[in-house]
Amino acid sequence: MAMMTDTAPTSGHDTQGRGSHFLLHLIVALVLLALGGGYALTEILEFGKVQFNTNNAGIHWGMAIVTYDYFLLTSTGLAMVASLWHVFGMAEFAPIARRALWLAMAGLVGGVAVLFLELGAPLTALWATPLNMQFASPLFWKVLLVGAYAISLAIVLFGMINKPDAGRNPLMILVGGLALAVTLVAGLVYGMMAMRPVWFGGEIPVVFLIESFVGALAFTMFFSHLKNGFNHSNMRPDTRALFEGTLARMFAIAIALHFILHAGRAITGLWSNAEGMQVWGYMTAQPLFHIALWGCVALPFVLMVLPGTRSNGMMQIVAAALVMIGLLISRYEFIIGGQMVPMFKGTWAPELLSYSPSTGEWALLVLAVGLANTVYAFGAWKLGAEDRA
Amino acid sequence: MPKWGMVIDLETCTGCQACTTACAMENNRLPGENWQDVLFYSEGEYPNLNLSWLPRPCMQCENPSCVSVCPTKATYKDEGTGIVLVDWNKCIGCKYCMVACPYGVRFYMDEAPAVEPDVRAEFPASGRRSWNPPFKMPDEYEDASKGIGIQPKGVVSKCTFCYHKVSQAPAGVADLDEDNPETKEFTPACVRVCAPKSRFFGDLDNPDSHVNALIAEKGGVRLKEETGNKPQVYYLSGGGSPAVPGNRSRRS
Known part of the structure; x- marks a missing residue:
């Protein structure tokens, strides 16, 4: 059976070209893996994690x-995005469901690998946590x-190969x-911490849910365009209709919700006199906060709201990339910001x-x-990750 | 079974750090990472400034958030003593307990040294021990399941209320007092060396204990009551609440 993709059907030469495209992606990913993994592992094995800038003072x-x-x-x-087709039967999302699932596995592998390198005793975690x-x-x-989630996702993907x-x-x-449960519980990990005012609150799981969804849409959009060589016209008509219609609108709404929650928490934090909330004053005075909020949330929102730019492939790529970067900054500010107030350290840690x-x-x-890119590119190259669902 | 608790009299504490030093020697602590510390707070600007201090061990909370968040039950509350301990055999080094402790009294081993040079490099150890301190406690005291001994790599540690001493105290004793020859050896190191006798250690569940009398008569209070952790460490401050400046007021 001929491989079907969401790229517009053309010649066999193009199909071969796509294979080399995935191979190139895989090579680049492996180079990144070798560079990042090589450096991190060498440092950890030689010096341990004392080289990290975390500390016992509070970060x-x-x-x-x-x-x-x-x-x-x-x-x-991404698993939730794929569920739009698989669970809710929204046929419009069928062309991107398989890609979303492979990207979900790729992201999961990348993230968990880093967690294992961060944990003090990762092997102990494997038995001590469930038992x-x-x-x-x-x-x-x-x-x-x-x-x-990892096991069930792997089973689904295995069946799709x-x-x-x-x-x-x-x-x-x-x-x-x-996927929904993991997202909400990930929010609870922070939201339940009453002793950390920047984190504490029942809205945090909802914030995580929105951020998770908007990030997934951004990754779906970016990697779909990447798959098509960043050329909008290469897309199949039904995929293009999705990207110019429902997906782009959904992306705009998700960004708007993310903006509301992000700005709302910042305003609340700035207003509050509660101990610990002074972190918001510090964070909002930093350029990074404004790059994330205005450059990586507000700007993509504008791009996805205006009809002219919403259906423009290049603008979609820009918006997706900005959201991907902005979410990383937001996650950084959230996690680090929540720990910036030292707890009973006195003059040993007199400031934030x-x-x-x-x-x-x-x-x-x-x-x-x-x-993550290695997993995805290999899947696309050899396991049919970019076959049309 | 006793519920050990501590009373610290802020009116007599001189901030001499003898408790900190004794704890470090007793429990093989890395320099600068003290299970028991005396925190200093400076407020204001010259000539209108104030220097205050607060001795701060682990609060050994009745309802400890560190125990609730630990995903492996490595951090647990010992039923026989009411002391919060860490089982280094189960600790995965996720540091969630450190994040969740309102009092900042937990220490992860794999961090950059608080004080240079890094003594772990100066006194390297083999096996599970992260270093080989020249002043370490006797080997027979070490118990990884209670977080006692030389802290291994990749795990979190905390004040044990000198569990290795306290747990050997005669049954039914109400207070562990360094002035009492019968209980002297079972008294926590920080209490035993306190020169102005600002620290008292006893059974909070024993109505006849001296610590209970002090708490009742002098209005003992606990830190950060709003967290609901219910510390088993009480402060005496002459009737008022402990004079602990907030984080904002620290910025002088």
Whole structure:
């Protein structure tokens, strides 16, 4: 059976060209993996994690956790996007469902790999977490749910390998449900922390859900255009209709919700006199906050709201890339910002704590990007990840 | 079974850090990463400034958030003593307990040294131990399942209320007092060395204990009551609440 993709049908020469496109993607991903993973592993093996810029003064979770959560939530969001077709039967999303699922697995692998390098005793985690049944800990549930999500996602993908006409998969109800649960529990990990005012609140799981979904739409959009060589006209008519219609509008709405929640939390934080909330004053005074809010949320929203730019392929790529970067910044500010108020450190830590990732911690991000792209590109090259569902 | 608790009298504490030093020696702490510390707070600008201090061990909370968040039950509350301990055999180094502790009293081993040079490099160890301190406690005291001994790599540690001493105290004793020859050896190191005798250690469940009398008579209070953690460490401050400046007021 001829491979069907969401690229407009053309000659056999083009099909061969797509194969080399995925191979090139794989080579680039492997280079990133070798660079990031090589540096990070060398540093960890030679010096341990003392080279990381986390500390006992209060910044306990640094760039590694930022990277892990970023990739994990992107993954769960992508599974939810795929569920639009598989679970809810929204046929418009059928052309992107398979890609979204492979990207979900890619993101999951990249994120979890970084988590394992960050944990002090990752092998102990494999048995100690499921066997000790600490029901009160959101992290216990998160580990269990991520495990179940990974297994069910792998089963779905295994069943899809080189089967272009797989159709809707009822197991996706489980995958989508677990993706939703992982996202919400990931929010609870932070939202339950009453001693950390920047994090505390019942709205955090909802914030994570929106961020997960908007990120997934951005990744879907970006990688769909990447698949088509960043050439809008290469798309099949039904895929192009989705990108110029429902998907772009959905993306705009999701960005708007993300903006409302992001700005709303910042305004609330600036207004509040509660101890610990002074972090918002610090964060909003930093350029990074405004780059994320205005450059990576407001601007993409404008691009996706205006009819002229919403249906423009290049503008979609720009909007998607900006949202992808903005979400990483937002995740960084959220996780680090929540820890900036030192807890009972006195003059040993007299001000808000400062943190910037070390080279090794940046290398973990490169590792995650490289590993995730390796999984996706290999899937596209050899396992039919870009076959039409 | 006792529920051990501590009372710290802020009116007599001189901030001498003898408790900090004794704890570090007793429990093989890395320099600068003190399970027990005396925190100093400066407020204002010269000539209108104030220097205050707060001795701060682990609060050994009745309802500890660190225990609730630990995904592996590595952090647990010992039923026999009411002390919060860490099982290093189960700890995965996720640091969630550190994030969730309102009092900042937990320490991860794999961090950059708080004080240079890095003594872990100066006194390297083999096996699970992260370093080989020249002043380490006797090997027979070490118990990884209770977080006692030389902290291994990749795990979190905290004050144990000197569990290795306290747990050996005679049954039914109401207070562990360094001035009492019968309980001296079972008294936590920080209490035992306190020169102005600002620290008292006893059974909070025993109505006859001296610590209960102090809490009742001098209005003992606990830090950050709003978190609901219910510390088993009480502060005496002459009737008022502990004079602990907030984070904002620290910025002088």
